[in-house]
Amino acid sequence: MHVIEALAVQMRVAFMRAILRRPALGDLQRMVQLARADFAALGPPAGGAGVPVGYSFTPAEARAVQARLLRHTLRNAVQNVPYYRELLRPDAHRGVSLASFAGFPVTTKDDIRRHGDRFLNRRCTDVALYIETSGTTGSRLGMYLSTYELEAWAAGVALAGATAGNLTPADVQQVNLAAESRGDWYVAERAAGLAGTTAIMQGTVPPRDALVSLAAERSLPWRRSKVSTVTAETTYLVELVRVGREQGMTAADFALRRVTGGGDVAASHYVRAIEGFFGAPYADAYGASEIVPVMALRCRNGFYHFDETVGLIELIDAVTRKPLTMNGARGCLVVTPFFPWRHCFPLIRYWTGDMAERADCRCGATQNGGVFRILGRERYNIFQSGRLFTQWDCLETLGGVPGASLPLRYWVEPTDAAGATPLGDRPLKVHIQAVPSSDLVAVAAASRAALESAGLSVAEVVAHMHPHFHHFPLRWERRLPAHELGPADTVPAALTEGR
Ligand SMILES: [Zn+2]
Numbered sequence: 001m002h003v004i005e006a007l008a009v010q011m012r013v014a015f016m017r018a019i020l021r022r023p024a025l026g027d028l029q030r031m032v033q034l035a036r037a038d039f040a041a042l043g044p045p046a047g048g049a050g051v052p053v054g055y056s057f058t059p060a061e062a063r064a065v066q067a068r069l070l071r072h073t074l075r076n077a078v079q080n081v082p083y084y085r086e087l088l089r090p091d092a093h094r095g096v097s098l099a100s101f102a103g104f105p106v107t108t109k110d111d112i113r114r115h116g117d118r119f120l121n122r123r124c125t126d127v128a129l130y131i132e133t134s135g136t137t138g139s140r141l142g143m144y145l146s147t148y149e150l151e152a153w154a155a156g157v158a159l160a161g162a163t164a165g166n167l168t169p170a171d172v173q174q175v176n177l178a179a180e181s182r183g184d185w186y187v188a189e190r191a192a193g194l195a196g197t198t199a200i201m202q203g204t205v206p207p208r209d210a211l212v213s214l215a216a217e218r219s220l221p222w223r224r225s226k227v228s229t230v231t232a233e234t235t236y237l238v239e240l241v242r243v244g245r246e247q248g249m250t251a252a253d254f255a256l257r258r259v260t261g262g263g264d265v266a267a268s269h270y271v272r273a274i275e276g277f278f279g280a281p282y283a284d285a286y287g288a289s290e291i292v293p294v295m296a297l298r299c300r301n302g303f304y305h306f307d308e309t310v311g312l313i314e315l316i317d318a319v320t321r322k323p324l325t326m327n328g329a330r331g332c333l334v335v336t337p338f339f340p341w342r343h344c345f346p347l348i349r350y351w352t353g354d355m356a357e358r359a360d361c362r363c364g365a366t367q368n369g370g371v372f373r374i375l376g377r378e379r380y381n382i383f384q385s386g387r388l389f390t391q392w393d394c395l396e397t398l399g400g401v402p403g404a405s406l407p408l409r410y411w412v413e414p415t416d417a418a419g420a421t422p423l424g425d426r427p428l429k430v431h432i433q434a435v436p437s438s439d440l441v442a443v444a445a446a447s448r449a450a451l452e453s454a455g456l457s458v459a460e461v462v463a464h465m466h467p468h469f470h471h472f473p474l475r476w477e478r479r480l481p482a483h484e485l486g487p488a489d490t491v492p493a494a495l496t497e498g499r
Contacts, residue, residue, distance in 0.1 A: 006034045020072055022340045025148060028155035032194045035162035039169060039196075057309065062369055065309050067098055069338040076121065076339040077346050083111075083118040084348060102314070102323045106334055106349040109141050112290075116142060124344045131182045131289050145183060146344035149292055153183075154190035156293065162195045166229065166258050166283075169196035172220060176210050176232035178479055179203045181263075183289040188231060200227065204236065204479040207243040214240075215253045226255035234261035234284065235474040238270050238407040241277040251279025258283060263475060265376045265392050266298060269399035273406060286374055290350055291335040293342060296372070303361040308369025311337040314349070315358055315370075318378060318388075330357045330388060332378050353378045355390050382412060382428070384456060397454045401446045403438035403463075407474060427459035434463045 009030050013023040057065060074093035077084035087105065112119060120127070126147040132140045161167025175188045185201070192199035198220060202213060210232075217225045230237070237259060244253075259274055260283045274282045286304045287295035294311035296304035306313050314334040315324040324331045333352045355375035376391025383389075394412075398404055413429035430451060434443040443463040451458050 006031065009034065020069065020340065022148065022152075022343075025151050025155070028152055028159070029194060032155055032158045032162055035159060036169065036196050039162070062308060063098060066312055066338075067096075069309070070098065070101060070312060070336070071096055073336060073339040073342075073346065074348070076343070077348055080121045080123045081119060081346055082122070083115050084346070088348075098312070101312070101336075101349075104349055106316070106321075106351045107347050108351045109353065112143065112347075113141050119345050119347065120144060121343055121346055127344055129182060129186065133289075143290060144345045145289065145292065149342065149344055150183070150186060151190070152341070153293055154187045155194060157187055157191040158194035161191065161197075167191065167195040167197050169221070171195075171228045171257075172198045172200065172218065172226070174200040174202055174210070174213060174227045174230045176202050176204060176230065176236055177263075178233075178476060180479070183292065204476045206480060207236075207239050208247070210240055211244050211247070211249060214256070215249065228255060229258045229260065230256060230278075231260040231262075233474075233476050234264035234266055234270055234274075235407040236476045237261050237274050239474075239476075241273045242406050244277060251277065254278055254280075256280040260284065262286070265374060265395055266302070267392065267395035267399050267408070268302065270395075270407065271302075286354075288352065290347060291337055291352065294335050294337050296370075297365070299361060299363040299365050301361050301363050302373065303359050303363070304356075304372050304374055305361070305365045306370040306372070309338075310341050311335055313370040313372075315356060315372070316351075318355070318381065324358060327358050327360045330355060330375065330390070332356075333372070355381065355392075382456070384426075384428070387455060389454070389456060393454065397450050398432060398447055401432070401443065401450055403434050403443040404447065405433035405435055409433040409474070427457040429460045429462070430458060431462050431464060434465060436465065438463075440465065 009027050013027050013031070016023040016027075071093045074088070074096060078088050078090055078092050079085070092104075124146055127144050128147040128150055129145045130142060131145065132142045158167060167173070173188075173192055175185070177184050177188060179185055179201075189199055189201055191197075200213060202210060210230075214227050214230060216227075218227075219225070232240075256278045257280055259278050259280050261270075261274070262285050264270075266282075266284045271282050284298035285295055286298070291311065294306065294313070296306040298304050312335070314336075315329060315331040316322070316334045317324055317329075317331045333354045333356045335350050335352055336348055337346070337350075339346060355378050356372035357375055359371045359373050361371045373392070375393070376395070380391040380394075381388060382394070394410065395408055398408055398410055410433070411431040413431070428451075430447065432443065432447050434440055440463040444461040447463065448458050448461040451461070
């Protein structure tokens with residue numbers, strides 16, 4: 001009986017998507033309820049790779065769907081969004097193709113800071129949540145999400161988790177995301193509620209407290225006594241590994257089935273450390289409030305698969321600003337979330353500031369479109385002798401250095417007072433934090449050798465026992481009391497980033 005109803009609800013959702021209308025929230029939430037009913041009747045699903053929600057197009061079909069959604073998105077923007085009405089022609093949507101769209105202006109974080117509410121869709125009547133992130137210059141970036149966007153996002157997370165067996169009534173989910181990440185926080189809590197999962201909304205607490213909670217025996221239904229899934233920023237999870245090892249904890253202290261990270265570069269040694277320590281598979285997604293509902297899931301090969309029928313993903317050269325279409329090309333991700341799934345605060349060609357490499361992955365993930373490796377923040381790029389070294393390159397190179405801290409804290413000496421990352425051919429001065437009681441000279445020498453073998457010209461490497469004031473910031477650090485960060489260190493606000 002449930003199967004028939006599930007099919008009917010799915011068909012209704014698919015039909016609404018096919019005619020470019022928004023599926024009813026009730027239908028999305030009903031799909032989660034049906035998955036829960038299956039759980040109650042049949043027990044936990046087999047789980048594993050995750051069941052894709054949606055359907056697959058051929059590449060040609062996907063492009064046709066995208067072109068149609070793009071015209072829809074542009075028409076809404078020029079008709080209803082003051083910022084784009086002024087910036088673009090009133091008929092900008094007419095005859096636009098994926099190729100001609102590449103000539104449209106990009107929208108930057110500074111544009112949003114300067115024009116704020118002028119990005120609001122004047123016809124959106126269900127504005128629900130205002131989100132602020134602190135920017136790299138300290139000035140705030142604010143945007144809005146509608147009730148529909150938030151609830152559809154939460155229902156999507158709940159449905160994906162429920163059908164894959166990762167978010168079920170038998171699960172206890174501990175969330176150590178920052179409460180300041182309002183969209184993520186709301187969605188994590190709401191998705192757990194929809195899926196019937198017990199949520200422990202702990203936030204960014206000192207790592208010892210998070211570990212105690214993960215290892216605690218609890219009296220809960222379904223006989224699972226400990227937390228079964230934890231969600232946090234990736235480097236916070238790595239910090240849990242470090243502190244947990246220090247305290248002599250092992251995987252046997254936990255009953256985790258899944259560890260979910262995000263918000264940071266998932267360097268390969270981070271993933272190995274997390275999976276090794278917690279004894280559970282690591283999952284990761286790429287996304288941001290600014291590009292909701294566009295997101296990508298990390299596959300077992302470490303690549304991120306996007307569904308390009310909810311938004312257009314472009315890879316743009318950071319210097320020439322030309323589109324990059326070849327596999328292996330590296331540039332900045334530029335995202336246009338499609339109307340009507342995104343309607344409250346539309347952004348056209350949003351410059352994410354995240355670097356990515358176009359990839360070809362045959363893992364079998366059935367997503368429509370772009371596959372990328374995520375390479376970190378654009379502002380951490382290093383150009384030397386015409387070559388580009390990204391945050392990911394540095395993490396991969398320094399991550400294998402014996403005695404380097406975990407999570408990795410490093411800093412590349414700026415070449416000028418403004419603190420710009422080094423450009424041109426100058427050899428670099430690199431700082432790296434070492435683990436306590438390590439041989440600082442040996443760590444510095446090994447770091448230098450690793451950087452040089454990666455092709456960088458290095459003038460000097462200095463190893464520090466404590467985190468350096470200027471190390472590349474780990475976003476959760478500023479939310480902990482100073483004494484949790486070890487001696488001598490607080491992180492200046494100007495050096496912490498927001499998204
Ligand atoms: Zn893959």
